[in-house]
Amino acid sequence: MSTENLRSLERHLLAAAAAALQRNDPSGLRASDAQSPAAGDLAVGCHGLAKELKRDPQSLAQTIAAALANDPRYAAATAENGYCNVRFARPLLFAAVAGEVVREGERFGRDPDEAPAKWLIEYSGPNTNKPLHIGHLRNTILGFAMSNVVRAHGHDVTRYNIVNDRGIHICKSMVAWKRFAEGQTPETTGEKGDHLVGRLYSLFAKKATEEFEQWAAGPGAAEIDAYLAQHRASIEAGADLNLRKRFLQEQEKAGRKLDFKPAKIKPQLYPEKMAADVPLERDYAAWLAARPGEVAEARRADGLKRAQAAVARRFEAEVSQLHAQTREWLRRWEESDPEVRAIWRRMNDWVLAGIEKTYARLGVSFDHVDYESEVYLLGKEIVGELLAKGVARKNGDGAVIFEQPGKTPADPPQEKVLLRGDGTSVYITQDLGSLMRRHRRHDPAQVVYVVGSEQELHFETLFVLIDRLLPGFGARCHHLSYGMVELPHGKMKSREGEIIEADGFLDTVEEAAGSQVRARSPELPDAEVKRRGSRIGLAAVKYHLLKFSKRSTVKFDVDEALDMNGRTGPYCLYSLARIRSILRKVEAAGGATKLDLAVEAERLTPAEAGLLLAVARLPETIRAAVRDLDPYHVADWVYRLAKEVNSWYTASGEDGKPLHPVVHCSDPATRALRVTLLRLVEAALERGLGLLGIATLDEM
RNA sequence: GCGUCCGUAGCUCAGCUGGAUAGAGCGUCGGCCUCCGAAGCCGAAGGCCAAAGGUUCGAAUCCUUUCGGACGCACCA
Numbered sequence: 001m002s003t004e005n006l007r008s009l010e011r012h013l014l015a016a017a018a019a020a021l022q023r024n025d026p027s028g029l030r031a032s033d034a035q036s037p038a039a040g041d042l043a044v045g046c047h048g049l050a051k052e053l054k055r056d057p058q059s060l061a062q063t064i065a066a067a068l069a070n071d072p073r074y075a076a077a078t079a080e081n082g083y084c085n086v087r088f089a090r091p092l093l094f095a096a097v098a099g100e101v102v103r104e105g106e107r108f109g110r111d112p113d114e115a116p117a118k119w120l121i122e123y124s125g126p127n128t129n130k131p132l133h134i135g136h137l138r139n140t141i142l143g144f145a146m147s148n149v150v151r152a153h154g155h156d157v158t159r160y161n162i163v164n165d166r167g168i169h170i171c172k173s174m175v176a177w178k179r180f181a182e183g184q185t186p187e188t189t190g191e192k193g194d195h196l197v198g199r200l201y202s203l204f205a206k207k208a209t210e211e212f213e214q215w216a217a218g219p220g221a222a223e224i225d226a227y228l229a230q231h232r233a234s235i236e237a238g239a240d241l242n243l244r245k246r247f248l249q250e251q252e253k254a255g256r257k258l259d260f261k262p263a264k265i266k267p268q269l270y271p272e273k274m275a276a277d278v279p280l281e282r283d284y285a286a287w288l289a290a291r292p293g294e295v296a297e298a299r300r301a302d303g304l305k306r307a308q309a310a311v312a313r314r315f316e317a318e319v320s321q322l323h324a325q326t327r328e329w330l331r332r333w334e335e336s337d338p339e340v341r342a343i344w345r346r347m348n349d350w351v352l353a354g355i356e357k358t359y360a361r362l363g364v365s366f367d368h369v370d371y372e373s374e375v376y377l378l379g380k381e382i383v384g385e386l387l388a389k390g391v392a393r394k395n396g397d398g399a400v401i402f403e404q405p406g407k408t409p410a411d412p413p414q415e416k417v418l419l420r421g422d423g424t425s426v427y428i429t430q431d432l433g434s435l436m437r438r439h440r441r442h443d444p445a446q447v448v449y450v451v452g453s454e455q456e457l458h459f460e461t462l463f464v465l466i467d468r469l470l471p472g473f474g475a476r477c478h479h480l481s482y483g484m485v486e487l488p489h490g491k492m493k494s495r496e497g498e499i500i501e502a503d504g505f506l507d508t509v510e511e512a513a514g515s516q517v518r519a520r521s522p523e524l525p526d527a528e529v530k531r532r533g534s535r536i537g538l539a540a541v542k543y544h545l546l547k548f549s550k551r552s553t554v555k556f557d558v559d560e561a562l563d564m565n566g567r568t569g570p571y572c573l574y575s576l577a578r579i580r581s582i583l584r585k586v587e588a589a590g591g592a593t594k595l596d597l598a599v600e601a602e603r604l605t606p607a608e609a610g611l612l613l614a615v616a617r618l619p620e621t622i623r624a625a626v627r628d629l630d631p632y633h634v635a636d637w638v639y640r641l642a643k644e645v646n647s648w649y650t651a652s653g654e655d656g657k658p659l660h661p662v663v664h665c666s667d668p669a670t671r672a673l674r675v676t677l678l679r680l681v682e683a684a685l686e687r688g689l690g691l692l693g694i695a696t697l698d699e700m
Numbered sequence: 701g702c703g704u705c706c707g708u709a710g711c712u713c714a715g716c717u718g719g720a721u722a723g724a725g726c727g728u729c730g731g732c733c734u735c736c737g738a739a740g741c742c743g744a745a746g747g748c749c750a751a752a753g754g755u756u757c758g759a760a761u762c763c764u765u766u767c768g769g770a771c772g773c774a775c776c777a
Contacts, residue, residue, distance in 0.1 A: 083719095657735070
């Protein structure tokens, strides 16, 4: 069997093209996909070289085409628009693609030219005060897929999880449990551990609000009044701005065209904008006048809200019993107080057991788990080193400060706190600790953090800092930054309970998929319906989270995620299930005859050659995904291949007869060829979906 | 104010190391189940690629400015 693959075919092509032009190397020439299967397999673009030689691209393409016409490797070569479109000899193309798939087997898709390197990839990062929500879902699915893809490229990947198991938020759940729910355990309430603790966290928020409201209605009332009086002007201005916003939104809803978005109004820009539309301003005055009671109420309520928010800060810090106790528990935790540590350990175990179950159903895993409670002390040491090296300095109250330079002359340097004045650690202290520990353990060539884009600045700082301690290492650390997951009506706010919690959401999708399976196959046993529904539902969710490039913010429309038609996970699964169905029928009919490639490959139609080319593009797809740190490319490749094969096996001629029958193909040689082709596509789809963390199905 | 990212079809998004008629899904409209699975296939309509300048033989892609949007600029994580 040939040892060639698409890439070597491409290299030969470029070399031959360069030789035809009497060039020593193919610089200035670029190989790309042909415009359509009918045009050819690949194309050599001559524009770059034409510029260099000050010649017409088309004449270069013609010279190449003429030279290739005599080369047995090529069945056709034509010049068009400065491109030389090339069709490989069929047996060569088939042998190269099939050879690579068979040769590589499980490893199909790797880059043989890439030297394996040690990669660390961190993703998921759960908190031990609540269950996973869809934000974690995007992170976890993305990180798991990325680690699969980097591994498939040929690297040695270690998957890392970081558990945020310490800090004030954990103490809130603990205080809520101790005060309001002592005695409750996952066993007594029947809840999943993470859900129980998450409920306690919400309970804390609820109790804290009650505490505040009680105080605000009693002893705090005077303080709020004082605040209102003191900040009257700005409060009224704010309330008026909100009223205007409401007015403009109503206008837009009513269909009135506005030349700017009312969603966010910059007060300083506002007057000119409004002046530009005087009728609008006049209408606003009328709108206000028409509802005096409502306007007064809105102003009052809005003002009160602002005042309360302002006063709440002091309340939390100085008055609240609940918050005081939480801070006390955090302090006791750092002092290793036995009672606090025991409760902490117990509740963390509940949460982690629950989250572990969610990972299991998602089919994701990790090689190492770091706990922030274990690395923050090392982090403090690292900060000490930075201090000793003069990278950081202490400020007046003892906090350790790093001054991060700005990016432009207009960008002022920023002071980042690495350690609080009281010696307790902050976010970056812990990351410094875990990163250093990982470096010592693994000496990785590359480190990837899968974390939302809102933390870009944080990682920039982290990498700059680690680079001062380990010169050169900072450049090997990367932040796989991805866009947020938003609900249809806006941003998720976990404190207000406006989240889609992962387990419940997965249940919904799996059930929805299951009921479709049931509708299509009424005779199926329940267990099988459940199994298929679960796979299809998970495929839908995972694909939905990987089908957009990482930068894109995902508006999490549940209906869209539930959609099983079009560019979705279930579609890809369906495509593969159909191939398998055809292959089963072939087996049942006695299998296929042996393939004599030299002869039968000539029967390949352009669509079939296109299918081969699509399969062969996995390695370069993986290369792009690793280059961009974005598994999206693989998701796209899977869909395109599924689409192409779907189109191929359903294609019919004018008479309505299938153009590419397999089971019913009367010519055994063509049948053998198609069976082989389908096996290649099957293997490729299975491989691609596997990289995305999507488990496939034989039947749907 | 400063920084990062973004503005492409009605909607959601690809394409962005400059090159062949700007692609896909959803939605809309019209076909296709005596024919290997209709979670499917085929076709149609729909775009001054935010705007204006520039660089270039050539710009959705590079540069500048303006407008619009998201995120960040905590001794929170």
